[in-house]
Amino acid sequence: MLLDSIQEPKDLRKLSADQLNQLAGEIRERIIRVTSVNGGHLAPNLGAVELTLALHSTFHAPDDKIIWDVGHQAYIHKLLTGRNDAFFDTLRTYQGMSGFPKRTESPYDVFGTGHASTSISAATGFALARDLRQENNEVVAVIGDGALTGGEVFEAMNYAGHMNLNMKVILNDNDMSIDANVGGLSDYLTRLRSDPGYQRAKEDLDALLKKIPTVGPRMADLADRLKDGMKSMLVAGSFFEELGFKYFGPINGHDIQAMRQVFENAKGLHRPVLIHVITKKGKGYLPAELNPDKFHGTGPFDVETGQAKKGKKAASYTDVFAKTLIKLGKENDKICAITAAMGSGTGVAKFKAAFPNRAFDVGIAEGHATTMATALALDGMQPVLALYSSFMQRGFDQLIHDCALQEAPVVFALDRAGLVGEDGPTHHGAFDLSYLRLVPNMTVMAPKDERELQNMLYSALAYQKPTAIRYPRGQGVGVETLDTFDYIAPGTGEVLAQGKDACLVAIGSMVYPAAQAAEALRERGYDIGLVNARFAKPLDEALLAQVFAETDLVVTLEENALTGGFGAAVAEWAADTGLTNPLLRIGLPDHFVEAGNVSQLKKDLQLDPDGIFDQVATTLKGRQAHG
Numbered sequence: 001m002l003l004d005s006i007q008e009p010k011d012l013r014k015l016s017a018d019q020l021n022q023l024a025g026e027i028r029e030r031i032i033r034v035t036s037v038n039g040g041h042l043a044p045n046l047g048a049v050e051l052t053l054a055l056h057s058t059f060h061a062p063d064d065k066i067i068w069d070v071g072h073q074a075y076i077h078k079l080l081t082g083r084n085d086a087f088f089d090t091l092r093t094y095q096g097m098s099g100f101p102k103r104t105e106s107p108y109d110v111f112g113t114g115h116a117s118t119s120i121s122a123a124t125g126f127a128l129a130r131d132l133r134q135e136n137n138e139v140v141a142v143i144g145d146g147a148l149t150g151g152e153v154f155e156a157m158n159y160a161g162h163m164n165l166n167m168k169v170i171l172n173d174n175d176m177s178i179d180a181n182v183g184g185l186s187d188y189l190t191r192l193r194s195d196p197g198y199q200r201a202k203e204d205l206d207a208l209l210k211k212i213p214t215v216g217p218r219m220a221d222l223a224d225r226l227k228d229g230m231k232s233m234l235v236a237g238s239f240f241e242e243l244g245f246k247y248f249g250p251i252n253g254h255d256i257q258a259m260r261q262v263f264e265n266a267k268g269l270h271r272p273v274l275i276h277v278i279t280k281k282g283k284g285y286l287p288a289e290l291n292p293d294k295f296h297g298t299g300p301f302d303v304e305t306g307q308a309k310k311g312k313k314a315a316s317y318t319d320v321f322a323k324t325l326i327k328l329g330k331e332n333d334k335i336c337a338i339t340a341a342m343g344s345g346t347g348v349a350k351f352k353a354a355f356p357n358r359a360f361d362v363g364i365a366e367g368h369a370t371t372m373a374t375a376l377a378l379d380g381m382q383p384v385l386a387l388y389s390s391f392m393q394r395g396f397d398q399l400i401h402d403c404a405l406q407e408a409p410v411v412f413a414l415d416r417a418g419l420v421g422e423d424g425p426t427h428h429g430a431f432d433l434s435y436l437r438l439v440p441n442m443t444v445m446a447p448k449d450e451r452e453l454q455n456m457l458y459s460a461l462a463y464q465k466p467t468a469i470r471y472p473r474g475q476g477v478g479v480e481t482l483d484t485f486d487y488i489a490p491g492t493g494e495v496l497a498q499g500k501d502a503c504l505v506a507i508g509s510m511v512y513p514a515a516q517a518a519e520a521l522r523e524r525g526y527d528i529g530l531v532n533a534r535f536a537k538p539l540d541e542a543l544l545a546q547v548f549a550e551t552d553l554v555v556t557l558e559e560n561a562l563t564g565g566f567g568a569a570v571a572e573w574a575a576d577t578g579l580t581n582p583l584l585r586i587g588l589p590d591h592f593v594e595a596g597n598v599s600q601l602k603k604d605l606q607l608d609p610d611g612i613f614d615q616v617a618t619t620l621k622g623r624q625a626h627g
């Protein structure tokens with residue numbers, strides 16, 4: 001195989017045009033094979049094969065810096081930069097190769113990513129550093145049309161254009177985000193891409209401009225201004241040109257030689273350049289071409305049929321959220337659902353199918369979504385903003401400054417809270433309890449199971465206050481859901497068992513594992529209590545006072561960073577109250593948790609029932625030994 005002979009990108013420069021095309025086929029085969037076993041971002045990569053070959057055969061990485069936006073499409077880059085074997089064996093596995101660019105993995109991965117819309121800011125920094133060092137390497141950002149909807153992109157282009165920095169942006173336009181892309185910018189790209197009238201308008205304009213008479217100084221001045229105005233209205237890429245970027249395109253992103261020629265020409269321009277490349281998401285694998293959304297990120301699948309390998313499982317938290325919101329939406333027409341480019345992932349797409357006018361996908365714009373939801377709430381609507389926990393981080397200031405400060409009754413439905421698995425540290429929802437708990441006016445809760453998620457969503461809408469509910473990725477514990485809901489008052493936990501030796505006070509996804517550990521401890525003769533805390537804010541202080549009075553050792557459990565999390569809240573409250581019971585806090589450590597199967601990660605971090613049992617038993621034995 002040609003692919004196995006490529007150790008570094010410069011090997012590509014020895015290949016003929018035919019060999020590069022052959023290599024493209026081999027790469028596609030490899031990626032389909034590996035993702036069919038390990039899962040991964042198949043469709044984005046299949047669309048970027050020729051683009052990556054053209055880039056790596058023209059630019060000289062790692063001296064030239066190639067920055068991948070989101071980074072989910074960087075598999076080809078990994079295959080071409082000496083990681084062929086590891087890719088085959090370990091992509092997205094525990095202690096294996098990351099599914100995203102990662103600086104510690106390779107010198108070719110110059111900037112770590114996972115969240116969208118950072119590449120042009122990063123390129124700006126690399127270009128400035130290069131200029132300060134008086135070197136002359138190229139800096140290239142590769143960004144998709146979906147990631148282009150994120151506001152940071154425009155902050156970066158505004159500045160890079162202003163500084164006239166030598167950097168190249170390759171816009172990989174496949175006319176898709178995860179779901180359909182949204183917005184005026186997406187429409188603009190569609191016009192650039194496909195409207196022959198638009199292209200013709202450009203040619204007609206040139207002809208027209210030649211005909212404008214320029215008699216006398218005032219007429220000449222008028223003609224110039226008219227030309228400028230018309231140019232900016234009609235010239236292809238004028239939006240990018242106005243920001244200071246020289247626009248090239250659109251060009252065929254599956255024609256390696258055409259792209260190489262444009263990239264080579266762009267190298268000679270020492271200024272900001274944007275090259276608009278058109279690709280097909282899922283290219284070369286029919287099931288992915290036909291369903292690019294399903295194959296954006298996939299689990300293991302059968303290559304022949306494209307069918308997912310996993311069997312039918314219990315409903316996911318996302319399904320329960322969507323089903324419950326639809327039911328609530330039928331009874332209350334003020335309820336709206338908002339998401340930031342994660343309609344399928346959060347279940348908002350289902351709500352949109354039921355209530356097309358009351359569901360909004362704003363693109364990759366979590367900050368904007370938060371402010372928009374705030375205003376909807378202030379004007380009498382009941383917005384539910386569904387985001388992944390780790391992407392909510394993008395809207396933190398808006399959550400404080402717009403929503404919480406004005407006490408806007410927005411419900412934040414934070415999916416993928418806790419460990420998410422193979423996407424790894426960029427995507428684990430490790431911090432939301434910490435960063436939400438510190439904000440005044442917030443109510444923060446986490447359900448122990450699907451039924452409690454239903455009741456929490458129902459209750460959150462009744463609170464009429466900024467409220468967050470966080471729940472994990474994937475399937476629930478399998479309890480029955482209902483079509484009627486029970487109200488849970490703010491700051492009320494639930495005593496599941498009483499015990500004198502220790503009480504396990506767990507929140508959200510840790511309640512069931514804590515219950516299993518408590519049972520095992522009881523079998524060893526310990527008297528163990530169990531509390532479902534439900535709320536990280538406000539705490540159920542009366543319940544905690546009872547727990548601290550009745551038991552010796554208090555154990556808090558959360559699938560969130562220990563720093564600032566639920567256990568920290570209990571510790572602060574106990575210290576403020578003058579209680580001195582020993583406190584064992586179980587949760588995520590103060591380092592970024594790597595990628596891997598969630599059960600494996602939980603085992604490693606002692607967050608599974610066995611790990612909880614061991615930690616509590618060791619502490620209890622230690623206390624007995626010291627009398």
Ligand SMILES: Cc1ncc(C[n+]2csc(CCOP(=O)(O)OP(=O)(O)O)c2C)c(N)n1
Nearest residue numbers: 044114115116144145146147176177178341
């Ligand atoms: C801040 C943030 N919000 C949401 C996401 C989830 N996400 C990952 S890829 C993606 C779509 C990207 O579309 P595009 O840039 O066009 O790349 P394509 O997959 O089409 O190649 C989204 C919304 C993210 N990674 N980061």
Ligand SMILES: CC(=O)[C@@H](O)[C@H](O)COP(=O)(O)O
Nearest residue numbers: 070072114297345416423473
């Ligand atoms: C790259 C990215 O951010 C998304 O594609 C993410 O991988 C989706 O994760 P889920 O599989 O949890 O929806």
Ligand SMILES: [Mg+2]
Nearest residue numbers: 144145146176
């Ligand atoms: Mg796209």
